[in-house]
Amino acid sequence: MTTTATEPQGVVTDIAPLSPGQERLFHAEFALPDGSWPAPGAPTWLRPIDTAAVRIDGPLDVAALRHAVTALVARQSALRTTFRRRPDGTPVQLVTDRVPDPMSLGALDLAAGQDLPTAMELLRHAPAHLVDPRHDPLFRVHLLRLHQERHVLLLQIHHAVSDGWSIGVLYRDLSALYNAARTGRDAVLPAIPRSFAAHSRQMRAERGGPEEQRQLAYWRRRLAPPLPGLPAQPQADGLSPVDVEPVLVPADLVRGLRETAASSARRGGVAGPFLAALALVLHRAGGERDVRIGMMISNRARPGAEHLIGYFVNTAVIRLHLDPAMTAGDLVAEANTAVTEAIEHQALPIQDLYQDLNGTGALGPGPLYRVTLALNTLRTTSLTLDGLHCQDIDLERRGPRRAPTSIEQRWVLDEHAGHLAGTLTWRTDTATRPGITATLTGLDRALRAVTDPRTTLADITAALPRATPEAR
Structure with missing residues (x-):
């Protein structure tokens, strides 16, 4: 062919x-x-x-x-x-x-x-x-x-x-x-x-224009004061060793997350509580209270873009500040706000933001984020062909390989029949399998914990497994 x-x-x-x-x-x-x-x-x-x-x-x-x-x-x-x-x-x-x-x-x-x-x-x-x-x-x-x-x-x-x-x-x-x-x-x-x-042509014409400058001003405020650099471990050949683990969030838990987001002081979708839980897991593993996650975002706000096949996707930096005295409700509200504002300022290409932060000295050495999340809740069914029963089949390749990435964890999840299913691709030079097992167990516990808005972050993190230093 x-x-x-x-x-x-x-x-x-x-x-x-x-x-x-x-x-x-x-x-x-x-x-x-x-x-x-x-x-x-x-x-x-x-x-x-x-x-x-x-x-x-x-x-x-x-x-x-x-x-x-x-x-x-x-x-x-x-x-x-x-x-x-x-x-x-x-x-x-x-x-x-x-x-x-x-x-x-x-x-x-x-x-x-x-x-x-x-x-x-x-x-x-x-x-x-x-x-x-x-x-x-x-x-x-x-x-x-x-x-x-x-x-x-x-x-x-x-x-x-x-x-x-x-x-x-x-x-x-x-x-x-x-x-x-x-x-x-x-x-x-x-x-x-x-x-x-035609959309690509418009996006190119808007680079550096008034709307991009407005969005850049937002991201400068959102990511101020100067960001501490995250350790980077580049490989000599630009490739990193990675492995893949399956991820499943059952339908009852997804419903609980959605209800939690909808009843929050700042209402939102399932992305907010999921990001809150993931931030807690990362906090438990590394101790950071200033957590940054790169969230894949559709970048389809332009009229008609929602009906097109094409590569529109952008990355937004979700920055969450964790204090042990905060409640799960506080953190979910903060995450919902961060997601909502990221959607409102989604058109600024992440490479333009990175270049600006580097040029102004607002970013320390290393990447903006080490973990990314792609959460697709729009394709909830398979093909719908009249008179036929259609079911998606998982063809994800498992096992170690080398890939051109500096990202330590890449979470990719799709909603199917009410549950979230997907993969965690992780760099094997920055974590071990016991550490990733602890991460997956911790995420399940954190997702369930954030559905109770009264629980403090201190109580949640104390109940999460922590990878040993060797596992990181």
Whole structure:
């Protein structure tokens, strides 16, 4: 399915700068240390393909699915995008009027008698796709047929044109397009007044403008006085050893967190109490009372952006001050306020904030944060295809590896059927497995504790397990 063409397939219909998020991504995971790009086809650390797997039970209409996939690519221009550098070195994204059929493989029959667990195990250990975002298709669909009425749909989308919010958009659009195709009608979907490339162009034009300066002034106040630096442990090759642990927050606890946030002195969503609990765990582990967490934020406040597939995501710094005399209610209210204000000031690219803080001496040596959280509560169901039962399948790769990251803990959680499920990716050179086990146990206890607004932080932290120094 990979093309080796040196030029994009089809006619180029738009050329736009990278979004700030894409800019960060390419700088961190694609560009070489000297800022140049690798030779075409050379391996890079830019994550090649993010894969979602959906088990589909029932009489799947393959023709309708093919029609829906084609219509999805026509609707979402990010799925028809590749990347280049201009002669002056400026990176740009190119949108074409078409791409090679992302579903050209059709339905693949597995070996006779192949069951779902065996198929999934083979998929998990398959070699990663080598995808060059300069010319390869960045969206691909594979349909595996297990039995006449049981299929697995693999949706592979390059991280350069997609974020967590985008997967929810993809699921919504593909479901509506399939259901409409089955009955020969037009799908009812929100209009897309502007493409992702147009939004990227606007974001570039706003860099340094009045609105960015207003938001920068907020973040300067929010992060004052000068921030103490956090210890950084860079690796010589820019790569760090990491491992992955599964994370599950049960539905009853999620309901309790949501009720706690809604009844707080400063109302909010589930992110506030979750961040409060995570801050308590970090405080227990390291003793810091000034806790900073990088929260992934959608950055889709512009009209129409909520209906697009694309890489909009930004990072906001959630700073919480912990005092043992505070109550859980106090901390949740502070966290809700921090999240609300971060959403109101979400458009300032984190790299611009970091550059400003560094330039003014407001940031000590080391990173702004060592822990990040991506909490997606918008995609709560799988595909919704008429007459079929669809269920997401976990394809997360487990086990140690090396990755281009300085982040010590990366929490990624999605809401499914009322519970939060996801992963904790942690650097094995900054923690040990017993320490991470203590972290996960501590998070469960802290999440339950913050639902009682009267409990003091001193009582909560005293009940949390603490990693030994060797485990940190």
